[in-house]
Amino acid sequence: MSIQNNLRFIQKSIPENVTLVAVSKTKPISDLMEAYEAGQRIFGENKIQEMTEKWEAMPKDIEWQMIGHVQTNKVKYMAPFVSLIHGVDSLKLLQEINKQAQKNNRVIDCLLQIYIAEEESKFGLNEDELAAILRYIQNDKNEMNHIRIVGLMGMATFTNNQTQVAKEFSRLKTIFDSIAIHNSQFTILSMGMSGDYELAIECGSTMVRIGSSIFGNRN
Numbered sequence: 001m002s003i004q005n006n007l008r009f010i011q012k013s014i015p016e017n018v019t020l021v022a023v024s025k026t027k028p029i030s031d032l033m034e035a036y037e038a039g040q041r042i043f044g045e046n047k048i049q050e051m052t053e054k055w056e057a058m059p060k061d062i063e064w065q066m067i068g069h070v071q072t073n074k075v076k077y078m079a080p081f082v083s084l085i086h087g088v089d090s091l092k093l094l095q096e097i098n099k100q101a102q103k104n105n106r107v108i109d110c111l112l113q114i115y116i117a118e119e120e121s122k123f124g125l126n127e128d129e130l131a132a133i134l135r136y137i138q139n140d141k142n143e144m145n146h147i148r149i150v151g152l153m154g155m156a157t158f159t160n161n162q163t164q165v166a167k168e169f170s171r172l173k174t175i176f177d178s179i180a181i182h183n184s185q186f187t188i189l190s191m192g193m194s195g196d197y198e199l200a201i202e203c204g205s206t207m208v209r210i211g212s213s214i215f216g217n218r219n
């Protein structure tokens with residue numbers, strides 16, 4: 001299967017209201033250009049330096065999304081161009097994104113990453129931390145005018161147990177709905193990867209992040 005065929009197959013299998021992020025981390029620019037030529041304009045990367053190099057080299061109508069864990073001291077490198085940051089999991093990081101966005105005269109869209117898996121290793125906020133951050137952002141005095149929280153992101157446990165994965169995705173969807181009902185900026189629920197995106201969509205995902213099913217396995 002070619003990258004273009006993989007991409008067309010996935011585009012056909014997801015509903016129109018679900019956005020496909022092509023996760024191109026570790027892949028060479030020639031692979032990304034194949035996807036670009038098939039019409040893909042949204043790419044996800046998990047390392048800021050790699051994303052910046054690709055941004056510099058590739059057509060400027062691409063939306064670059066950061067899907068990985070972000071170190072505060074590296075925000076400045078992507079602030080001029082990043083279109084969405086998925087993995088925001090602390091107020092400190094959000095404040096730095098706000099500061100760097102302001103320097104670049106931009107408003108940067110962010111998703112708050114919620115911890116839904118059973119594994120210890122995954123990053124993310126719990127529900128109390130989420131509520132505290134939303135409260136802080138909503139307080140005008142804090143002047144967080146250069147970021148917009150547009151939704152949530154989560155990663156399910158890496159397991160074949162579909163019941164468990166569905167339970168985790170559904171929990172994230174419930175949390176998302178409880179905020180979206182009184183916050184019209186909340187439009188993106190980023191959940192689902194190559195192995196579980198169909199289930200994620202069934203559970204209410206509006207954005208899937210797919211790498212290996214498009215570009216092949218990574219080393």
Ligand SMILES: *Cc1c(COP(=O)(O)O)cnc(C)c1O
Pocket residue numbers: 023025046067068155192193194195209210211212213
């Ligand atoms: C790598 C990665 C993906 C894509 O994973 P695949 O299994 O290759 O589709 C999705 N989300 C995040 C956060 C990732 O780091």
